[in-house]
Amino acid sequence: MYETHEVLNQSPPFEDVDLFALDRPLQDALAANGAAGEAAALSAFGRRYGSAEMLDEARRANENPPRLASFDRKGFRRDTVEFHPAYHRFMGESIAAGVHASTWGSDGERAGAPTEVSRAARFYMANQVEAGHCCPITMTRASVAALAAEPALRERFIGKILSRSYDPSFRPVADKAGMTLGMGMTEKQGGTDVRANTTRAVPTGEGYLLTGHKWFLSAPMCDAFLVLAQAPGGLTCFLMPRFRPDGSVNALRLQRLKDKLGNRSNASAEVEFTEAFAWRVGEEGRGVRTIIEMVQLTRLDCALGSAGLMRMALAQALHHARHRSVFQRHLADQPMMRSVLADLALELEAAVALVMRLARAFDHPDDTTEAARARLLTPAVKYFVCKSAPAFIYEAMECLGGNGYVEEAPLARLYREAPVNAIWEGSGNVMCLDVLRAFSREGEAGRHLVETLAREAVNLPGAAQAAAFIVNAFGAREAEATARRAVERLAQLAATAALTESAPAAAEAFARARLSEPRGATYGTAALDAGDVGTLLERALPT
Numbered sequence: 001m002y003e004t005h006e007v008l009n010q011s012p013p014f015e016d017v018d019l020f021a022l023d024r025p026l027q028d029a030l031a032a033n034g035a036a037g038e039a040a041a042l043s044a045f046g047r048r049y050g051s052a053e054m055l056d057e058a059r060r061a062n063e064n065p066p067r068l069a070s071f072d073r074k075g076f077r078r079d080t081v082e083f084h085p086a087y088h089r090f091m092g093e094s095i096a097a098g099v100h101a102s103t104w105g106s107d108g109e110r111a112g113a114p115t116e117v118s119r120a121a122r123f124y125m126a127n128q129v130e131a132g133h134c135c136p137i138t139m140t141r142a143s144v145a146a147l148a149a150e151p152a153l154r155e156r157f158i159g160k161i162l163s164r165s166y167d168p169s170f171r172p173v174a175d176k177a178g179m180t181l182g183m184g185m186t187e188k189q190g191g192t193d194v195r196a197n198t199t200r201a202v203p204t205g206e207g208y209l210l211t212g213h214k215w216f217l218s219a220p221m222c223d224a225f226l227v228l229a230q231a232p233g234g235l236t237c238f239l240m241p242r243f244r245p246d247g248s249v250n251a252l253r254l255q256r257l258k259d260k261l262g263n264r265s266n267a268s269a270e271v272e273f274t275e276a277f278a279w280r281v282g283e284e285g286r287g288v289r290t291i292i293e294m295v296q297l298t299r300l301d302c303a304l305g306s307a308g309l310m311r312m313a314l315a316q317a318l319h320h321a322r323h324r325s326v327f328q329r330h331l332a333d334q335p336m337m338r339s340v341l342a343d344l345a346l347e348l349e350a351a352v353a354l355v356m357r358l359a360r361a362f363d364h365p366d367d368t369t370e371a372a373r374a375r376l377l378t379p380a381v382k383y384f385v386c387k388s389a390p391a392f393i394y395e396a397m398e399c400l401g402g403n404g405y406v407e408e409a410p411l412a413r414l415y416r417e418a419p420v421n422a423i424w425e426g427s428g429n430v431m432c433l434d435v436l437r438a439f440s441r442e443g444e445a446g447r448h449l450v451e452t453l454a455r456e457a458v459n460l461p462g463a464a465q466a467a468a469f470i471v472n473a474f475g476a477r478e479a480e481a482t483a484r485r486a487v488e489r490l491a492q493l494a495a496t497a498a499l500t501e502s503a504p505a506a507a508e509a510f511a512r513a514r515l516s517e518p519r520g521a522t523y524g525t526a527a528l529d530a531g532d533v534g535t536l537l538e539r540a541l542p543t
């Protein structure tokens with residue numbers, strides 16, 4: 001009780017909710033992509049992560065960032081990082097739920113459909129609540145794809161990777177209940193251009209000794225890292241454990257932790273390797289080819305993660321607008337606010353349909369058409385969804401007015417988190433260059449994919465024109481200069497096609513508002529009719 005006033009007209013907290021049951025676009029995308037049978041399990045996951053307790057743990061994990069412990073109190077090197085218990089809590093829960101590995105069988109081969117789609121749904125929900133811990137979760141799950149190049153290593157570690165027990169202790173893997181993996185590619189002189197890596201690898205007995213550095217090494221308390229270094233035969237992929245095979249601490253010297261815009265619960269270190277031990281993964285000189293198998297999966301997760309951030313932002317905005325009155329009317333009933341919220345909901349419908357359809361393509365690696373879809377579309381989807389997120393979240397933040405801007409609402413955290421998914425694992429332009437390269441290397445498959453998408457979106461406004469534009473743009477002599485426009489169109493066409501399967505009404509609205517007409521610079525400018533607006537808002541968050 002305040003002496004001067006009563007607290008009125010504030011929205012109740014958005015907590016103790018089922019993140020799955022409230023998300024109709026997710027449920028429909030799941031059903032359309034072969035994972036309807038997972039609904040009950042996903043609902044349990046959604047209730048757990050949507051609980052007030054977990055939402056509060058997320059706040060704590062981010063308000064208490066990790067700390068570097070370079071030395072112990074006697075001056076011996078420690079090179080460890082201390083995380084807040086709330087971070088460990090998320091790691092424990094996500095690993096227990098298999099988000100770090102459920103797509104792999106006990107032999108390290110793919111577990112089969114629909115594990116990609118169902119895991120994608122969990123990853124998307126986990127990101128809504130606490131995105132920082134999702135970094136080691138995604139790297140651990142993706143590492144198995146790179147380890148396939150070295151079956152003996154994969155066999156040696158797969159049991160620990162698949163384990164559902166999170167073990168944060170700093171000990172050799174053999175003594176632990178489970179393990180996590182990270183990745184080190186980026187050096188000071190270049191991240192995109194990994195061929196410029198200067199870290200050297202010298203063969204020795206059982207493995208190699210690596211000397212050099214990495215400018216970014218996230219989640220440095222992982223038990224091992226997939227690392228690139230120059231071996232005698234060229235750039236090569238290695239697996240570098242935190243402990244040498246003889247049980248001694250390996251020579252990873254953590255220099256400092258990055259002071260980051262967002263992603264604060266997670267640590268990203270600068271590291272030096274002083275003859276650090278590592279095993280080779282794949283042949284010497286084939287480092288990029290080997291690690292790209294991992295990167296393709298983390299790129300899918302970047303898009304899923306961004307969609308998750310967008311989802312939480314929209315849910316918060318809509319929830320607030322339904323409870324907050326201005327001029328005697330709920331915000332959610334004010335025509336202009338409805339336009340803004342519906343435009344956001346439309347964008348999210350597309351993002352969710354797009355990422356879940358892409359996850360389905362990963363569920364079918366033996367189907368050549370699906371495998372081509374995964375190869376050709378992943379960089380386009382990463383580009384489009386990750387770059388959409390910051391502006392989207394900013395608009396959702398504004399729906400909460402001043403409350404949106406303060407740290408207690410999760411909007412500020414979501415907003416600070418959003419740009420990283422576009423930057424790491426290949427920044428925006430690099431994704432567009434990847435799409436161009438893939439389409440020029442696999443011209444036939446590329447044309448076939450665009451034709452398929454156009455067929456799936458047939459009769460929807462702007463679809464045929466978008467397909468023609470994409471084919472022309474990718475074939476043009478100056479394709480690089482216009483690549484962003486073409487890649488954006490490709491992602492929007494793919495989203496329209498995905499929506500025809502999971503949410504046909506939204507497909508029509510999306511095609512009209514994004515493919516057929518030029519998109520306005522801000523949300524709320526799309527030409528949506530009143531019926532579209534009502535449907536989109538009800539699907540986004542049932543009343």
Ligand SMILES: Cc1cc2nc3c(=O)[nH]c(=O)nc-3n(C[C@H](O)[C@H](O)[C@H](O)COP(=O)(O)OP(=O)(O)OC[C@H]3O[C@@H](n4cnc5c(N)ncnc54)[C@H](O)[C@@H]3O)c2cc1C
Pocket residue numbers: 182183184185186189190191192193216217218219260263268420423424425426427428429430431433
């Ligand atoms: C929080 C955080 C954590 C990270 N964690 C890790 C990690 O664990 N492991 C790891 O290896 N890396 C990590 N990274 C590094 C990240 O992957 C790189 O920063 C990223 O790949 C970009 O590389 P760069 O910083 O060297 O930028 P650059 O390669 O210098 O690129 C700068 C800009 O130029 C653009 N560009 C590049 N080439 C072209 C071109 N030909 N035409 C047009 N534009 C171009 C890029 O799109 C980018 O926008 C992390 C980064 C961050 C921010």
